[in-house]
Amino acid sequence: MTLLLRLSSDTAADRVVPPSGYTARLTGFTAAAMAFLAVFAVALSLASGRLADRWQSSLAQTATIRISAPAEQMTAQTEAVLAVLRTTPGVASARVMDDAEQRALLEPWFGPDLPVEALPLPRLVEITEDSAGFDAAGLRMRLAGEAPGAVLDDHTRWREPLVAAADRLRMLGLTAVLVIAGATAAMITLAANASLAANAQVIRVLRLVGARDTYIARAFVRRFTRRALAGAAAGTAAGMLAIALLPEADAAGAFLTGLSFRGAGWLWPLTIPPLAAIVAFAATRAAAFRVLRGLM
Amino acid sequence: MIELAKVAHGYGGGDLFAEVSLTLSPGAFFFLTGPSGAGKTTFLKLCYGELMPSRGDVNIFGSSLRRMSRDDIALARRRIGIVHQDCQFLDHLPVSENVALPLAVAGRTPQDVGADIGELLAWVGLAEQAAALPPSLSGGERQRAALARAIITAPDVILADEPTGNLDWEMSLRLLTLLVELNRMGKTVLIATHDLALIRTAKAQVPARVLRISGGNVQLAGADL
Ligand SMILES: Nc1ncnc2c1ncn2[C@@H]1O[C@H](COP(=O)(O)OP(=O)(O)OP(=O)(O)O)[C@@H](O)[C@H]1O
Ligand SMILES: [Mg+2]
Numbered sequence: 001m002t003l004l005l006r007l008s009s010d011t012a013a014d015r016v017v018p019p020s021g022y023t024a025r026l027t028g029f030t031a032a033a034m035a036f037l038a039v040f041a042v043a044l045s046l047a048s049g050r051l052a053d054r055w056q057s058s059l060a061q062t063a064t065i066r067i068s069a070p071a072e073q074m075t076a077q078t079e080a081v082l083a084v085l086r087t088t089p090g091v092a093s094a095r096v097m098d099d100a101e102q103r104a105l106l107e108p109w110f111g112p113d114l115p116v117e118a119l120p121l122p123r124l125v126e127i128t129e130d131s132a133g134f135d136a137a138g139l140r141m142r143l144a145g146e147a148p149g150a151v152l153d154d155h156t157r158w159r160e161p162l163v164a165a166a167d168r169l170r171m172l173g174l175t176a177v178l179v180i181a182g183a184t185a186a187m188i189t190l191a192a193n194a195s196l197a198a199n200a201q202v203i204r205v206l207r208l209v210g211a212r213d214t215y216i217a218r219a220f221v222r223r224f225t226r227r228a229l230a231g232a233a234a235g236t237a238a239g240m241l242a243i244a245l246l247p248e249a250d251a252a253g254a255f256l257t258g259l260s261f262r263g264a265g266w267l268w269p270l271t272i273p274p275l276a277a278i279v280a281f282a283a284t285r286a287a288a289f290r291v292l293r294g295l296m
Numbered sequence: 297m298i299e300l301a302k303v304a305h306g307y308g309g310g311d312l313f314a315e316v317s318l319t320l321s322p323g324a325f326f327f328l329t330g331p332s333g334a335g336k337t338t339f340l341k342l343c344y345g346e347l348m349p350s351r352g353d354v355n356i357f358g359s360s361l362r363r364m365s366r367d368d369i370a371l372a373r374r375r376i377g378i379v380h381q382d383c384q385f386l387d388h389l390p391v392s393e394n395v396a397l398p399l400a401v402a403g404r405t406p407q408d409v410g411a412d413i414g415e416l417l418a419w420v421g422l423a424e425q426a427a428a429l430p431p432s433l434s435g436g437e438r439q440r441a442a443l444a445r446a447i448i449t450a451p452d453v454i455l456a457d458e459p460t461g462n463l464d465w466e467m468s469l470r471l472l473t474l475l476v477e478l479n480r481m482g483k484t485v486l487i488a489t490h491d492l493a494l495i496r497t498a499k500a501q502v503p504a505r506v507l508r509i510s511g512g513n514v515q516l517a518g519a520d521l
Contacts, residue, residue: 015393016389018388202386205397206397207373208373208378208384209397209445210370210371210373210374210401210402211370211401212366212367212370212401215401293366
């Protein structure tokens with residue numbers, strides 16, 4: 001907040017350093033380009049985060065066991081399956097679905113009047129895993145021995161590596177944001193150093209008439225902070241516009257359209273310009289004081 | 297005010313001068329002479345802390361230069377008006393802003409201190425040049441602007457390095473009269489100059505002492521000059 005206040009009040013202090021259109025344009029352009037990239041990095045990070053969350057919750061700890069057996073063996077095999085599950089590590093609970101639930105599952109396909117009792121439907125057992133999860137291969141072998149009609153269906157597990165990949169993508173997005181911030185700091189430091197070197201005589205005169213280091217540094221810091229803020233604002237606007245204009249694709253392109261910001265997610269890129277200003281402020285200040293301390 | 301204690305200074309090679317002890321007390325009026333390259337400018341730089349002496353110490357307004365922070369030195373310089381031999385302006389700002397610069401860096405305006413830039417510039421004969429940029433000024437105009445800047449803060453000490461080097465005699469006398477007036481108000485004045493006529497004229501008006509740098513010493517010159 002103080003940063004913004006200090007920036008807004010334009011004083012004569014800024015005039016003591018001669019304007020230099022060249023470094024000004026370079027700094028603004030750098031900040032704009034970096035902000036543009038940062039918007040995409042943030043979007044990537046948010047989108048892969050959403051993807052990871054969705055996949056994670058859909059495979060959340062459930063699997064089913066399907067028991068197909070002649071009617072007279074059904075009860076015995078169901079009991080056997082439940083007995084196996086009770087002694088399987090990683091299984092939090094197991095529950096036999098009743099007819100009503102099964103009917104509800106089938107209704108979308110067969111309509112409401114399905115005579116469930118009359119059909120040779122498999123019995124379904126819903127397993128809830130604990131956080132550790134169970135060993136699917138071991139469970140299959142034991143089921144084969146105890147209840148030959150039982151089939152373990154853990155089809156959602158194939159998504160596990162995808163969740164890991166999406167998580168990794170989210171981390172990569174965040175890392176990219178940090179790398180962009182670092183690169184911005186480095187480039188603004190270079191520009192500030194060039195500006196300080198070009199204005200050595202100005203700095204000397206200011207020191208001679210009694211200016212303190214903070215006064216001299218502020219003249220440079222304000223200028224670079226303001227340029228970075230303006231450049232980053234333009235770059236961010238361009239990046240957000242580009243993302244807003246991504247074409248609406250159908251389900252096949254779900255991941256691509258998923259890159260767009262959702263709801264409050266649109267607020268995240270708005271933090272980029274102030275962050276760029278803070279980076280520029282810190283980088284220029286450090287560069288200025290380093291140069292000034294080297295003078296008498 | 298400013299006190300040099302056994303100061304010696306040289307730039308890498310031998311000492312320009314050594315064992316210099318001198319007190320610039322309030323109300324003192326000094327001239328500093330010596331051949332070109334003797335170290336007059338160097339001596340002044342030691343007095344306002346642009347150079348750290350090779351040996352010895354300089355006491356500025358009660359603080360040891362060796363122990364002063366960069367901010368301390370900046371604040372001390374606000375109490376010292378300096379006319380640099382090479383003037384030292386900000387070339388992108390007009391003369392009037394250059395003259396007001398010592399106030400600006402201290403966060404003050406001419407109104408704050410009751411100074412009138414226009415009047416001051418008129419007094420040094422630069423009323424017309426107020427809006428001009430320093431590089432367009434003649435040598436003498438630059439020196440007059442430098443003098444105006446040196447006195448705008450009503451400093452306790454005035455250090456002037458060849459302030460009349462490019463001035464005609466009439467302007468030199470005006471400048472001297474001003475410095476003598478300021479000295480009578482209690483300001484300490486030190487003028488480095490080659491101009492013996494100026495020194496003689498001054499001695500007729502104030503009890504000025506003349507320091508001569510020669511042969512590695514800074515000595516009070518006799519009445520002969
Ligand atoms: N920054 C520096 N580095 C090295 N040598 C210097 C430096 N400044 C001055 N000198 C040398 O120190 C000597 C004294 O210089 P100084 O400027 O003090 O002389 P001066 O008495 O003011 O001369 P002038 O009357 O010509 O102005 C000169 O020989 C000069 O070359
Ligand atoms: Mg000199």
